[in-house]
């Protein structure tokens with residue numbers, strides 16, 4: 156390929172936006188979120204604290220957190236008509252595609268959709284955060300011929316999300332670990348879906364449209380879809396040795412191993428993966444079953460040895476979700492549910508300080524004179 160000035164395939168290394176939201180500081184090894192290290196935040200704070208931090212610019216006090224939780228709860232219910240839409244979807248529809256349809260559908264109920272003012276956008280963000288667990292859970296239930304589930308206002312935001320997708324109220328440990336996964340997935344600088352949402356928002360399009368596009372982006376297995384792909388890969392093997400053999404074969408066939416590598420971290424471990432690995436250890440110990448943990452650790456050693464590559468968050472989130480009893484097709488929708496807050500923060504920032512994204516191309520096609 157000829158070298159072309161200002162052309163970086165996949166926009167590798169290109170700075171696309173100024174932001175005050177987050178930044179992957181690969182020098183200091185930190186995921187900086189609103190000035191704090193995400194990993195340190197994840198040890199002390201819960202998902203709702205992160206929501207407040209990202210949308211209100213500060214960690215909440217008790218009263219602010221209570222108000223936030225009540226606001227999200229006020230948006231738990233969805234318009235009943237959405238269930239009719241889900242009933243019309245072919246049963247083979249992936250829950251991410253149902254989610255994409257659901258977000259697109261509810262935009263029509265926003266009476267103020269052309270208002271891009273900060274307060275209006277924030278309210279929309281809270282509405283989406285309140286509604287998405289219901290859309291994720293009940294679209295999946297309809298697609299799999301199960302009864303609808305109603306949100307439980309008595310539970311915390313994370314516990315209700317878990318309850319709606321599994322039908323079981325979580326234990327304290329399950330709630331803690333599920334909430335941790337939401338914290339870790341909440342925001343991560345400029346992955347493909349965030350870029351997608353900002354590109355859409357830059358035309359002055361609305362938050363629902365930006366998030367609808369972001370769902371499609373996040374579904375791909377080079378991005379959010381990797382967590383489901385990791386679980387399917389783990390289930391192909393029944394022992395540590397079989398899993399190692401599977402990875403060897405995939406590498407020989409030049410296949411990408413899901414859950415490894417990252418455009419920004421490159422040859423370093425994703426610090427979020429370490430947190431999820433600890434959660435997997437905790438769950439394995441409580442359940443007295445460490446097969447998945449041993450398989451994952453063996454895979455990690457093999458990939459370091461063979462490729463110098465390290466796990467990303469999806470590699471350990473997948474077995475954690477499995478041990479939490481969550482259906483595999485919901486792993487990526489949960490990732491999206493959590494990332495909704497980060498995406499909304501980015502769309503709001505884009506609307507507040509906008510310049511239309513409109514890059515150029517390096518044309519490699521032919522040119523012809525037009526003649527009859």
Ligand code: COA
Nearest residue numbers: 376377378381410411412413414415416417418462467469
């Ligand atoms: N398994 C095997 N090899 C991998 C790999 C993986 N998961 N990730 C990267 N590589 C190899 C590539 O084959 C390539 O090798 P080569 O130079 O010999 O051809 C090299 O590493 C660079 O990979 P490339 O795909 O160009 O890097 P990228 O920055 O475009 O890719 C990802 C980043 C995330 C798309 C890539 O690592 C990947 O596909 N990972 C698996 C999917 C995944 O887990 N996604 C979630 C990301 S959070």
